[in-house]
Amino acid sequence: MTKRSIQVSLRKGNINDAEAVLELQKEVLSEGEFMISVIEEYEQTSEQLRNWIEKILENNKEKLIVAECRGQIVGMIVFRSKSTKRLSHTGSFTAMVKKEYRNQGIGKLLIKELLNWAENNTLIEKVSLGVLSTNQRAIELYKSMGFVEEGRKIKEVKFSDDLYVDDILMYKFV
Template sequence: MTEINIQVALRTGNLDDAEAVFEIQKEVISENEFMISVIEEFNETTEQQRSWIQTILENERETIIVAESKGKVIGLIVFRSENTKRLAHTGHFFIMIKKDYREMGIGKLLITELLNWAKQNPLIEKVSLGVLSTNHRAISLYKSIGFIEEGRKIKEVKFSEELYVDDILMYKLV
């Protein structure tokens, strides 16, 4: 991993980030490598993104954190919680970083910030994620931060008639 040689600021996302978040999601999904969704399925609008962000901001068990460089959003991490009483102490996250800003440590910064938020939130006890078994860089990062594999969904994602990929489930107690 390359050291960060750019200035990066982390902050809670807001409604003004909707367009930038939307563009990052489209970019990462269109890479078609490590996402379950394909770009044809991503039919959101900027206004729908604003509404989605609003629901996250209104829920004390959820958050969106963005990474900025030179005033431009370059990455994000979103933590969504479960709505049932017996699962309300847990949630899962996804992370997306613009391609030009990967391998700089920004993912680790975002995850560390999320874990700090979760530790300070008395409602959250467990942070979970799913990662494709082919995403070796991400798996290595998650393990280095202390995430533990708790299971696999075997052949969960079908990329083609010949290519299936496992969905690895990981967690960290906070």
């Protein structure tokens, strides 16, 4: 359940979700507001996304969780681990929620589910993320869930000739 009492269920993502995940990613990227990549750069195909999901499913240090409402994927969170031995205890996540479903607690549900998985995964010790300094709602959500700022990449993202945004790095030990 969410703030506005819409029925949302969370589940492990699978290969059959590739089309819906692809559409979700395109929709969020097309907004251009909170992501580093822009839609013009996004050339992922359904087949490539299926392969990407398959690799996540095969790795016990990675996770894809989707949020569904009325049989439609309305959000997702993906945790990717580091491949090098000395960083293998860490990883970072990216979360996306369709615009019309935001501010209803879906992002928080996804993060809680991911953190629960990470806390029960003996291979994961640190969960990280990057968030644009202009995304105040997300920053407040992450802080409320125990994430702490560990650094900032100043003027990391350039939206136009005179508009730069910092990339805030946050973490939580699990």
